[in-house]
Amino acid sequence: xxxxxxxxxxxxxxxxxxxxxxxxxxxxxxxxxxxxxxxxxxxxxxxxxxxxxxxxxxxxxxxxxxxxxxxxxxxxxxxxxxxxxxxxxxxxxxxxxxxxxxxxxxxxxxxxxxxxxxxxxxxxxxxxxxxxxxxxxxxxxxxxxxxxxxxxxxxxxxxxxxxxxxxxxxxxxxxxxxxxxxxxxxxxxxxxxxxxxxxxxxxxxxxxxxxxxxxxxxxxxxxxxxxxxxxxxxxxxxxxxxxxxxxxxxxxxxxxxxxxxxxxxxxxxxxxxxxxxxxxxxxxxxxxxxxxxxxxxxxxxxxxxxxxxxxxxxxxxxxxxxxxxxxxxxxxxxxxxxxxxxxxxxxxxxxxxxxx
Numbered sequence: 001x002x003x004x005x006x007x008x009x010x011x012x013x014x015x016x017x018x019x020x021x022x023x024x025x026x027x028x029x030x031x032x033x034x035x036x037x038x039x040x041x042x043x044x045x046x047x048x049x050x051x052x053x054x055x056x057x058x059x060x061x062x063x064x065x066x067x068x069x070x071x072x073x074x075x076x077x078x079x080x081x082x083x084x085x086x087x088x089x090x091x092x093x094x095x096x097x098x099x100x101x102x103x104x105x106x107x108x109x110x111x112x113x114x115x116x117x118x119x120x121x122x123x124x125x126x127x128x129x130x131x132x133x134x135x136x137x138x139x140x141x142x143x144x145x146x147x148x149x150x151x152x153x154x155x156x157x158x159x160x161x162x163x164x165x166x167x168x169x170x171x172x173x174x175x176x177x178x179x180x181x182x183x184x185x186x187x188x189x190x191x192x193x194x195x196x197x198x199x200x201x202x203x204x205x206x207x208x209x210x211x212x213x214x215x216x217x218x219x220x221x222x223x224x225x226x227x228x229x230x231x232x233x234x235x236x237x238x239x240x241x242x243x244x245x246x247x248x249x250x251x252x253x254x255x256x257x258x259x260x261x262x263x264x265x266x267x268x269x270x271x272x273x274x275x276x277x278x279x280x281x282x283x284x285x286x287x288x289x290x291x292x293x294x295x296x297x298x299x300x301x302x303x304x305x306x307x308x309x310x311x312x313x314x315x316x317x318x319x320x321x322x323x324x325x326x327x328x329x330x331x332x333x334x335x336x337x338x339x340x341x342x343x344x345x346x347x348x349x350x351x352x353x354x355x356x
Contacts, residue, residue, distance in 0.1 A: 001066040004031055007125055008043055011093075017116050018089035019044040021080050021107060024098035026293040027122045032064045035220055040080040041067070041122075044087050051079055077103045081110025093118045120298070127290060127298050128312035133221065134336055137291065137314055140177070140223035141334055141345040144216045147171040148227070149348070155210060155231060155355050161186040161199035164212075172216040181222035181295045185213035192228070193328040195285060195320060206232035209239065209327040210355065215295065222295045224316050225346045226332035231355045235327065242279065242321040243352050246329045249273040249319045250350070253287060257317070257335060257342040263305035270319040271303070279321045282328075288316035291334055313337040314345075 008031065012020055020043040022028055028041045032050050036059060040051040050067040052060050057071045072079040084092050094104070096117035108115055129137065151167055164186045172180055186199045192211040204210070208231045215224040234240060249270035256269045267287040274283045286302030291314050299307035301315055309315075318332030333346040 001031065001033060004125065005043065005048055005066055008122060009045060011118075011121055011125075012043070012045070015093060015116070015118055015121070017091045017093040017118070019084050019087065019092045020122060021084060021092055021094055021115075022098065022122050023077055023080065023103055024095065024122070026126075026297075027095070027098060029220060029293060030126055031122070032067050034060055034063045036060075038076055040076050042080060042083055042087075044084075044089055047087055049083060051076060051083065075106060077106045078110045081107045081112075085111050091116050093121050095119070095121050095123050098123065124298060126292055127307075128310055129292060129314055129336070130312070133292065134312070134314070136219050136221035137223065137334065137336065138345055140181075140216055140218040140221045141225065142347075143172070143175050143177055143218050144214060144223040144225060145346065145348050147175055147177075147216070148212065148214060148225075152355065155204060155229075157205060158203045160201050160203050161188055161191070162201060165199045168214060177216035177218050178220075179217055181215035181217045181224060184215075185211065185226075187211045188231075190325055190327050193322040193324050193326060195322055195328070195330070204231055207235050208232075209235060209329075211328060211330060213330065213332065215291075220293055222291050222293070223345075224291050224295060224332065224334050225348070226318055226320075226330045227348055227350070228329045228331060229353050229355050234352075234354065238323075239327060239329075240352070241277075242323065243329050245274055245277040245279060246319055246321050246331055247350055247352075250317055250331045250333070253317050253319065254333065254335065254342060254344065257309060257315075257337060258340060259309055259311050259337060261309050263299050263301045263307045263309060263315075264303055266309070266317075267301050267303055267305070270317075274319060274321060282321045282323055283319060284322075285320070288318050288332075290315055309337050311337050311339050 189208040192209040213226040253270040288301035320330035322328035335342040
């Protein structure tokens with residue numbers, strides 16, 4: 001934690017700021033080790049203070065490293081501003097994407113000075129994962145895959161999308177996960193054309209596409225994977241084609257990942273293959289995103305990202321083709337960027353599988 005605090009203080013010097021405030025749980029956990037929903041982290045060149053209320057004081061005493069723990073009552077953002085005013089600092093940096101407008105206004109009022117919004121401060125440092133973080137991502141992915149593999153036999157006629165998701169969430173917790181890293185997606189038949197559709201009461205039928213997007217949280221770190229199957233029989237040659245195109249695009253994008261490559265170029269590798277096959281307008285989302293303490297974090301693999309890949313980054317690679325009214329395919333792996341390429345954490349096979 002000391003190295004992370006030192007790096008943050010160096011950022012403050014770069015931006016000519018005298019202090020930093022975070023109310024954002026993932027950033028606070030990264031800096032202090034505290035796992036909880038309500039806290040404030042305050043950093044100046046001399047002070048490193050962690051604020052929480054009575055509910056978390058004992059927990060903070062066990063988890064927080066390198067910060068002085070202070071119990072406060074009342075609005076945590078107001079207290080954070082008051083503490084910083086007491087420290088005598090005026091230029092206080094915040095990451096604007098992690099604060100609500102109401103929090104910002106209360107902070108400024110209590111501080112008595114305008115905040116200094118700096119994109120990425122306290123957040124971007126999390127893009128490159130330490131060896132310990134990488135191991136947690138491996139473990140989270142392995143648990144999610146094992147849970148899914150154990151439930152594949154339950155995909156039988158009549159089971160609904162919602163029922164399968166409920167079983168999956170229970171299986172995560174039974175195996176030791178905190179829970180799902182996002183609301184899992186299970187879509188059957190033509191509903192698989194909904195990129196982020198909500199599981200409903202559609203029952204599984206012979207010939208249905210089965211699109212499953214899931215992940216869990218283990219030791220605070222998320223996992224994320226998607227596999228697409230068919231049940232009983234392939235619905236037609238059109239599905240064979242879009243599955244093959246999606247898989248080809250995904251494999252090519254994985255092969256393109258290495259340090260020094262811009263994220264948008266990796267996106268382009270997959271997007272060009274899908275576009276050249278005539279399905280460009282049916283792939284409307286970015287190729288992937290960072291994963292760590294949050295399920296969606298920097299960097300982003302999309303057409304507009306200027307981020308350059310570095311060893312230690314963890315990103316998803318998840319191209320898809322979605323044909324409205326017919327069905328869709330998405331294939332997603334979580335990978336770690338290595339010195340020479342990438343390590344694919346997701347081990348479940350990707351060849352088209354017909355479930356019986």
